[in-house]
Amino acid sequence: MNRTRIIIADDHTLFADGLEQIVQSLDTFDVIGKVTDGKMLMQKLNTDVPDMILMDVNMPFLNGMEAAQKILSRFPKMKIIFISMYNNAQLTEQAKKMGAAGFIMKDVTAPVLKEAILNVNKGLTAFPVATAQVIVPGFPEEEDPFLLRYKLSPRELDILQLIKEGKASKQIAGILDLSVYTVETHRKNIHRKLHVQSTAELIALAHKMK
The missing domain is CATH 3.40.50.2300 (Response regulator)
Incomplete structure (x- = not known):
């Protein structure tokens, strides 16, 4: 066998x-x-x-x-x-x-x-019938650094990485071939999804996200 x-x-x-x-x-x-x-x-x-x-x-x-x-x-x-x-x-x-x-x-x-x-x-799958959110000890619900990255789209993750590297919106626009307006819109959405108010706060959180 x-x-x-x-x-x-x-x-x-x-x-x-x-x-x-x-x-x-x-x-x-x-x-x-x-x-x-x-x-x-x-x-x-x-x-x-x-x-x-x-x-x-x-x-x-x-x-x-x-x-x-x-x-x-x-x-x-x-x-x-x-x-x-x-x-x-x-x-x-x-x-x-x-x-x-x-x-x-x-x-x-x-x-x-x-x-x-x-x-x-045997070729079957093993997924839960229903999945609920869980509160991870040490972090409020929805704020675990690992889980936060999965609230962002692939494009938002690209932009977050460049922000983490210290790039300004104009530089990010050039690197990703986007308009500055589009980059700024993505930045606003990232701030909203991650519940941060400033770029410094965003960068600090980005360093915690795996």
Whole structure:
């Protein structure tokens, strides 16, 4: 019988160790590697290509969403299950749209997680029926720095990155081939979505966003 090879990507070592034990308890599954961030995961895939990846959403250097997009562009049939502390509708929908196979909360029971892994291995998906927002300890609802980036459009993220680098609206317009008016409109929308009042406040928040 063919065995299913799995890589675990999570920067919380104790959780990753527990996840490995759960996977190894399944008869035909093997954990072939554990990594702690998205960049390490991409490097690992240069030498070992698994059948499935169990991945945290919020990791250092290259977060799970960004890593998954890169992985699925290289390996369109890769089965990716996000295992996250964020019970967030925007993240779940983005995971579906990019082609991930599942999105599971970290607080599910071992039997639920096993069932999700087995179902995905059969070609099914494992997404929650309904997703609500969650308040992450230490941050007010809707203000977790990691989640804030998913309130912005790709163009707004491009502009935010250039603002973070100290570029003025005229410079941003030239770089992105936009009118200054369009850039200013995007800036206003970014301020509104992120609930900031000044450029200094925006830049400070941008440095916290992964």
